[in-house]
Amino acid sequence: EDKVVQSPLSLVVHEGDTVTLNCSYEVTNFRSLLWYKQEKKAPTFLFMLTSSGIEKKSGRLSSILDKKELFSILNITATQTGDSAVYLCAPEGGSARQLTFGSGTQLTVLP
Amino acid sequence: ETGVTQSPTHLIKTRGQQVTLRCSSQSGHNTVSWYQQALGQGPQFIFQYYREEENGRGNFPPRFSGLQFPNYSSELNVNALELDDSALYLCASSPQTGGAHYGYTFGSGTRLTVV
Numbered sequence A: 001e002d003k004v005v006q007s008p009l010s011l012v013v014h015e016g017d018t019v020t021l022n023c024s025y026e027v028t029n030f031r032s033l034l035w036y037k038q039e040k041k042a043p044t045f046l047f048m049l050t051s052s053g054i055e056k057k058s059g060r061l062s063s064i065l066d067k068k069e070l071f072s073i074l075n076i077t078a079t080q081t082g083d084s085a086v087y088l089c090a091p092e093g094g095s096a097r098q099l100t101f102g103s104g105t106q107l108t109v110l111p
Numbered sequence B: 001e002t003g004v005t006q007s008p009t010h011l012i013k014t015r016g017q018q019v020t021l022r023c024s025s026q027s028g029h030n031t032v033s034w035y036q037q038a039l040g041q042g043p044q045f046i047f048q049y050y051r052e053e054e055n056g057r058g059n060f061p062p063r064f065s066g067l068q069f070p071n072y073s074s075e076l077n078v079n080a081l082e083l084d085d086s087a088l089y090l091c092a093s094s095p096q097t098g099g100a101h102y103g104y105t106f107g108s109g110t111r112l113t114v115v
Helices: none
Strands: A003-007 A010-014 A019-026 A032-038 A044-049 A056-058 A061-066 A071-076 A085-093 A105-110 B005-007 B010-013 B019-024 B031-037 B044-050 B053-057 B064-068 B074-078 B087-094 B110-114
Touching: A003 A085, A010 A019, A019 A032, A019 A085, A019 A105, A032 A071, A044 A056, A044 A061, A044 A071, A071 A085, B005 B087, B010 B019, B019 B087, B019 B110, B031 B074, B044 B064, B074 B087
Parallel strands: A010 A105, B010 B110
Antiparallel strands: A003 A019, A019 A071, A032 A044, A032 A085, A056 A061, A061 A071, A085 A105, B005 B019, B019 B074, B031 B044, B031 B087, B044 B053, B064 B074, B087 B110
């Protein structure tokens, strides 16, 4: 059975801190790994990673994938209150190339 | 681009009833996937439709069924509702199967409460 474990489950930090969110996975027919930010309802796409060791960056966010050890991390530097959200890791795989989501990390950034 | 539209936004049903949720996919997208997100959990894959055919299914019982229409909009039907069916139901469309490569667009979801 496909499995995705995210840690920590929740995190409370102050503005300006740096955070690292972890995702380990086991999925059949792995194709890629996606990170999403969910604030209220619709998840918002952040990154798609397909190759090991290549860091993807977007402003203060960056992510890297290790396909050998089956994990990914999402880093957020200089956090802001607007970064408060649930961050979801979702490897793509299976028969329909569907997304298997982890339970998410609830990030709260205090002013 | 009009995005993905889901209706209704909220719904309250009684245990044992049946419900139909609707999703209008983004223009040009022929693949629709449905996900169930229980409170405090990540979305779980229900099934995917590609060009009006079911293209894959997650670990959900047969009382969860779906349709995709020629315009690629889709419906999710749930029969014999149970309390545990209370969740946010998300629809995601993509231009092809293998949506991660082409990009998924998620709707804002339907919040279903079963009492």
